[in-house]
Amino acid sequence: MVFDSILPYVVVAAIAGAGMVTGLLFAFSNFIMRALAELEPEHGIYAMQQINEKIINPLFLFFFLGTPLLCVVIAVYSLFHLSGTHDVLLLSGSIGYIIGPFGITVRCNVPLNDKLAAAQPTEGAEIWNHYQVNWQRCNHIRTYIGLIAIILLCLGLWFAE
Secondary structure, three states: OHHHHHHHHHHHHHHHHHHHHHHHHHHHHHHHHHHHHOOOHHHHHHHHHHHHHHOOOHHHHHHHHHHHHHHHHHHHHHHHOOOOHHHHHHHHHHHHHHHHHHHHHHHHHHHHHHHHHHOOHHHOHHHHHHHHHHHHHHHHHHHHHHHHHHHHHHHHHHHOO
């Protein structure tokens, strides 16, 4: 089958995309949100509003939307060609990425960002504290799932025949 020869390239592209997005999420978990938390609430709110505006750009969207599309292709292929451990690993990694970095972003972080976008920076500590706690919890989870998904995709490629 022609796609069999292309699949490794699709997996490598998905791993690269997942690495880019998960690395960004890791940066937020590791230091960006911690730095913003040290600002006065109105400054933190304003800074995060600016980040949320600027992140919507073609390069980010290419990785953010393209990676789950690649993962859908890998998952469908692996599901219909379950012939070994590598297919299970590729399927698991793809589904993990779709659920984690992509799914949690859409389900949790984006709605929180939308609420923050509507807030006035002068609305204060309560809004900012609520946002940070919930946003960071979701971010930590999607980051860990993204890392596990990348590992599974790598292993799936490694064990492929």
